Amino acid sequence: MSTLNLSPPTNFTAIIEAQHCQLLRSSIVSSYPVxxxxxxxxxxxxxxxxxxxxxxxxxxxxxxxxxxxxxxxxxxxxxxxxxxxxxxxxxxxxxxxxxxxxxxxxxxxxxxxxxxxxxxxxxxxxxxxxxxxxxxxxxxxxxxxxxxxxxxxxxxxxxxxxxxxxxxxxxxxxxxxxxxxxxxxxxxxxxxxxxxxxxxxxxxxxxxxxxxxxxxxxxxxxxxxxxxxxxxxxxxxxxxxxxxxxxxxxxxxxxxxxxxxxxxxxxxxxxxxxxxxxxxxxxxxxxxxxxxxxxxxxxxxxxxxxxxxxxxxxxxxxxxxxxxxxxxxxxxxxxxxxxxxxxxxxxxxxxxxxxxxxxxxxxxxxxxxxxxxxxxxxxxxxxxxxxxxxxxxxxxxxxxxxxxxxxxxxxxxxxxxxxxxxxxxxxxxxxxxxxxxxxxxxxxxxRSRRRAKRQLMGLQFLDPTSDVRIMTGLYAADNIPMTLNFIESVRWGSGPRGLTVYAIDMVEMTDRAAATLVKGDGQEVVTVGDESVVEFRKLVGEALVAYQQQDGNDGVKIQRLLAVSSFSDMHRDICSYAEDVLAVLIVLPFHKRQKLDGSMDLGHPGHRQVNQKVLQYAPCSVGILVDRGQGRVNKSSVSEATQNVVAIFIGGADDREALTLAARMSRHPGIELTVIRILPNAAARARASARMTAFASSEEEAQTRADDEYFTKFYERYVAEKAAGYVEKHVCDGAEIVKVLRSLESQYQLFIVGQGRSRNSVITDGLAEWAECPEIGPVGDILASSEFSVTASVLVVQQHDVRKRLKIIDEEFMPF
Structure with a gap:
């Protein structure tokens, strides 16, 4: 007599799993858009x-x-x-x-x-x-x-x-x-x-x-x-x-x-x-x-x-x-x-x-x-x-x-x-x-910032026997030649203790960069593993090592730094590094680049924001370098480059700092420096007297006295000793300043000028109203425009002032 087998078939579990998989596949297909x-x-x-x-x-x-x-x-x-x-x-x-x-x-x-x-x-x-x-x-x-x-x-x-x-x-x-x-x-x-x-x-x-x-x-x-x-x-x-x-x-x-x-x-x-x-x-x-x-x-x-x-x-x-x-x-x-x-x-x-x-x-x-x-x-x-x-x-x-x-x-x-x-x-x-x-x-x-020293850090205030510490920023591999040429220009005027350069690679904190942050080696606490960043940093490292290995460059010490941040916060990294290393000057590339036809492009807004905020918060002097071939040297060695450099001196603390930098660069055997001092003519002086108030009079007299004292010492040390050329130009207003600058365009490869933040001169009235980039000053903006030149680079210098932390350059371009 046979018995009824009520046990499940041996493949029952497999059937259930197959049905579950089929249900899952059908659910995925039906729910795909949702x-x-x-x-x-x-x-x-x-x-x-x-x-x-x-x-x-x-x-x-x-x-x-x-x-x-x-x-x-x-x-x-x-x-x-x-x-x-x-x-x-x-x-x-x-x-x-x-x-x-x-x-x-x-x-x-x-x-x-x-x-x-x-x-x-x-x-x-x-x-x-x-x-x-x-x-x-x-x-x-x-x-x-x-x-x-x-x-x-x-x-x-x-x-x-x-x-x-x-x-x-x-x-x-x-x-x-x-x-x-x-x-x-x-x-x-x-x-x-x-x-x-x-x-x-x-x-x-x-x-x-x-x-x-x-x-x-x-x-x-x-x-x-x-x-x-x-x-x-x-x-x-x-x-x-x-x-x-x-x-x-x-x-x-x-x-x-x-x-x-x-x-x-x-x-x-x-x-x-x-x-x-x-x-x-x-x-x-x-x-x-x-x-x-x-x-x-x-x-x-x-x-x-x-x-x-x-x-x-x-x-x-x-x-x-x-x-x-x-x-x-x-x-x-x-x-x-x-x-x-x-x-x-x-x-x-x-x-x-x-x-x-x-x-x-x-x-x-x-x-x-x-x-x-x-x-x-x-x-x-x-x-x-x-x-x-x-x-x-x-x-x-x-x-x-x-x-x-x-x-x-x-x-x-x-x-x-x-x-x-x-x-x-x-x-x-x-x-x-x-x-x-x-x-x-x-x-x-x-707490770290409060412990940082607050002192005037600039080239004008630097002890001649101290070593010169400069920080240079690089956004891309295109900035490497410009940086090397600048280092070469200033190393001869670095004093007996030599020149220390801190090359800081500025990397935007994108999602990809953030995803590849890892612990670094040596002095770098963290580094970025992204392919493009690694390639960029490798090119920078090879170029700096090659420069240091050239004959005669033993007095230059170059150290690498890395700033990884969003452009809105990158200035904090730069300023923090500058405080830590006691830098006297930060040099950053201008946010605009020269195109193949010689004109300047619209520029990178993130780079501009970094430059603006560094100018605002830097614990030392700042230079913005507009590159029009300043770094493109066709000779085998950077040290063989010969340049005609002109320093424009109108007046104010920034111009004094710019002239100090130009004086140090003039010690390079391949640099011929000319200083052009622009002074108001009789009509301009009469116009200035008519608008003068008691407070403005004392302020301008103090600036003029400081300018005259500084320029007298510069003249005796450099112009009288035939180390630099000197020309005076008397002008009436801003329009004549533009004419003077345009007449110099084909004669010089590098213009050095102060940002003009504290300048209160009647001859520059009205120039700031037309400035496209007010952060580099009215004169710097003229020199950096596409209409000015296709061959002359520009270095705009701002002297360190502890009071500038309480000022804002331009609300439109400083989105805090």
């Missing part, structure tokens, strides 16, 4: 909010978290996504964070662990250790054992192991510092070159690397289900794979970097080969270790950090992460659904984010994290010579949390390791530290 709308809404709203909060120095994660929390908490926004969109977002979120972990590992150098520890390493490890101790004391309060018991039912042994793993994971998360967020933040706050900023970046990278590595190993052990044999096989497989990567993958990437030298486009086949190799390695690692995110981090950690192939990977991955993947991932985490086995402290909603915020857990979590970091840095900082305030600030900076902690919170709650309440508390802790840490950085920056 999906794109929601994705664009998340990305655009996050970008707009970031542009707003960036003014307050808030990192990008603040905007991403706020938008994600609003979407998850506001019911009509969340319901607009619908189940299909939510399901697609869930499937997307499970795998997209692997790119972040891979890039994080690729940016780190594990060999630094074996180097002799510096101050940043010691502070980082001590702060980690203290956070582990404090975290262990509070982890039993934050992590409930009943969550593990609910996950494993009656299996006490597995439940106890999961509870222990949950506590260890929480401690590792508290000890971690979000180094990418910290590096970007210190750069934007202009504190990366302060003592605290340097230590924070170095300590943050070491902390992030070690804690991420330990978490990766812990995730591997968790995936083994605590079976000793499987854990041992995973560990053995890890060692074998790391050795394989070092022995095979690393030489391949080095070979690809050699095949694609700097300055040439990377071959498409090489890019495809690197991507295929990385995907294969990550796929094998995932099969061996279970957790894809942790596996790819380990792969990135052992791959070479240097080389063009690695840099190309990091650049493109980080740009994609910051603009697309991470905003969507944070939204996915906030929209995550509840785990059925983890119902402690939950609400009736299916969404974890609807769990009521436990202020107790939030307070304990935030206090434990901050106390651990601060106590460790206080102890290590004092041992390393930092004062109490610096150690406290450093601890608060290292306490910043980021995207890794969002990932940790999701993974932990999805694995029933932590409760829903703790998940929500971690998200708000990340948001809180990201929002409050910039306040610490602003305080450090303000």
């Amino acid at each position: 999906l794109l709308v929601h994705f664009f809404f998340i990305l655009i709203s996050s970008k707009l909010l970031y542009l707003a909060v960036r003014r307050l120095y808030q990192p990008r994660i603040v905007a991403d978290l706020v938008i994600a929390l609003l979407i998850a908490k506001v019911r009509f926004l969340r319901e607009s996504f619908g189940p299909d969109i939510t399901m697609i977002l869930q499937n997307f979120g499970h795998y997209c964070f692997t790119a972040y972990m891979f890039a994080l590992g690729l940016e780190m150098d594990p060999l630094t662990v074996f180097e002799s520890p510096g101050s940043d390493t010691i502070i980082g490890y001590v702060s980690m250790l203290s956070t582990v101790v404090v975290g262990a004391l509070f982890s039993s309060v934050l992590v409930e054992s009943r969550n593990a018991k609910n996950a494993y039912g009656g299996e006490e042994q597995h439940a106890d192991l999961l509870y222990l793993h949950s506590r260890l994971g929480l401690i590792a998360g508290l000890a971690n510092t979000a180094s990418p967020v910290l590096t970007r933040l210190t750069t934007e706050l202009k504190i990366s070159n302060t003592r605290v900023g340097r230590l924070a970046i170095g300590a943050g990278i070491h902390t992030d690397m070690v804690s991420s590595f330990l978490t990766s190993v812990g995730a591997m052990l968790l995936s083994s289900g605590y079976r000793k044999l499987k854990a041992l096989s995973c560990l053995l497989g890890l060692i074998i794979e790391m050795a394989l990567v070092v022995r095979v993958a690393k030489p391949i990437m080095d070979w690809i970097s050699e095949r694609n030298p700097e300055g040439k486009r990377v071959k498409g086949v090489d890019v495809a080969g690197v991507v295929v190799m990385i995907l294969a390695l990550c796929g094998v690692a995932t099969k061996l270790h279970g957790d894809a995110n942790m596996a790819v981090f380990l792969i990135g950690l052992v791959l070479p950090r240097q080389g063009r192939a690695s840099r190309l990977l990091v650049n493109n991955i980080n740009l994609l992460l910051s603009t697309v993947i991470l905003p969507l991932y944070v939204c996915f985490v906030c929209l995550s659904l509840r785990n059925d086995g983890n119902v402690e402290g939950s609400s009736k909603s299916d969404y974890v984010i609807d769990t009521p915020l436990s202020w107790t857990k939030l307070s304990i979590l935030s206090t434990a994290a901050a106390a651990g970091k601060v106590l460790g840095t206080l102890a290590a900082g004092r041992f390393q010579g930092l004062n109490w305030l610096e150690s406290l600030a450093l601890g608060l900076l290292l306490n910043i949390k980021g995207y890794y902690h969002v990932f940790f919170a999701y993974q932990a709650t999805n694995s029933a390791m932590i409760s829903d309440q703790l998940f929500v508390a971690i998200l708000f802790t990340v948001l809180g530290t990201a929002m409050l840490t910039p306040l610490v950085g602003v305080t450090i920056a303000a």
Whole structure:
């Protein structure tokens, strides 16, 4: 007699999975337009909010978290996504964070662990250790054992192991510092070159690397289900794979970097080969270790950090992460659904984010994290010579949390390791530290500026026996010849102690540049890995080294600096560097460039904004150099260049500073200097007397007396000794000044003139009203116009005046 078999067919599970896949595909197809709308809404709203909060120095994660929390908490926004969109977002979120972990590992150098520890390493490890101790004391309060018991039912042994793993994971998360967020933040706050900023970046990278590595190993052990044999096989497989990567993958990437030298486009086949190799390695690692995110981090950690192939990977991955993947991932985490086995402290909603915020857990979590970091840095900082305030600030900076902690919170709650309440508390802790840490950085920056010396820093006030320190700015490779020729012109007049030049590469903080910020080598705290920036900086470095290696240039010391910022804030970097190095002159390129037909283009508005603000806030004198072939020397050596230089002297502090610079340049054997002093004629003097008031009379008499005293000394030292030519021109008004200048156009290769900020001369009346670029003064604007010349370069000089910080050049062009 046969019996009825009620058991399901053996392929029933396969049928269900196939139906699920078919449902997912149909959902994607039917929801494709709506999906794109929601994705664009998340990305655009996050970008707009970031542009707003960036003014307050808030990192990008603040905007991403706020938008994600609003979407998850506001019911009509969340319901607009619908189940299909939510399901697609869930499937997307499970795998997209692997790119972040891979890039994080690729940016780190594990060999630094074996180097002799510096101050940043010691502070980082001590702060980690203290956070582990404090975290262990509070982890039993934050992590409930009943969550593990609910996950494993009656299996006490597995439940106890999961509870222990949950506590260890929480401690590792508290000890971690979000180094990418910290590096970007210190750069934007202009504190990366302060003592605290340097230590924070170095300590943050070491902390992030070690804690991420330990978490990766812990995730591997968790995936083994605590079976000793499987854990041992995973560990053995890890060692074998790391050795394989070092022995095979690393030489391949080095070979690809050699095949694609700097300055040439990377071959498409090489890019495809690197991507295929990385995907294969990550796929094998995932099969061996279970957790894809942790596996790819380990792969990135052992791959070479240097080389063009690695840099190309990091650049493109980080740009994609910051603009697309991470905003969507944070939204996915906030929209995550509840785990059925983890119902402690939950609400009736299916969404974890609807769990009521436990202020107790939030307070304990935030206090434990901050106390651990601060106590460790206080102890290590004092041992390393930092004062109490610096150690406290450093601890608060290292306490910043980021995207890794969002990932940790999701993974932990999805694995029933932590409760829903703790998940929500971690998200708000990340948001809180990201929002409050910039306040610490602003305080450090303000304190650093207050300690800076306030004195007159200009060439006229410089002790003749002191070394001359000049800062030159470069926006692009086109500025290199101009910079070298200027250095060559002034080095002969630098005095017995020589000339020190600080060449500052000015890089705009675009999304791509921000995505490729990494810790620098040597004196550079941070650097940019973007291909175009690397190529530009390489050209600058090669040109400066070649110049220094020329015969006779031993007295010139050149140092490299890097300013990475938005154009609205770049002047802060430049002025800060000038204060730190005690520069007496900053020379920046004019924002307009000469076109092939000889005329000047419309110029770069960002460069103009930087120049205007440097003129406003610089702690020393400033020169704006209009290049019309000043740097294009056709001879083999810059030192062989011969130039006819003219200095226009009308009067005022700026003209005195310009003449001081011209006098130093005249000591160069290849420069012939002529000084033209423009004075008012009888008609102009009569007009000036008619309009004179008592106050204006005393002011103008003081300026005239200072001009006469200075010019008398200059005449005796240079003109009387035949070191410079001298011509006087008497004019009636501005129109005659223009005629005088036009008559000189074909005779000189370089015009040096003062900006004329404090000049109160009747002969220049009316010129400023027609000025297209008032920041370089009326005379400078005439000389820099396309109608004036196609061959004569112009150097406009403004003398340092501490009172100028309280003035505004022109409201129309100074958008504060």
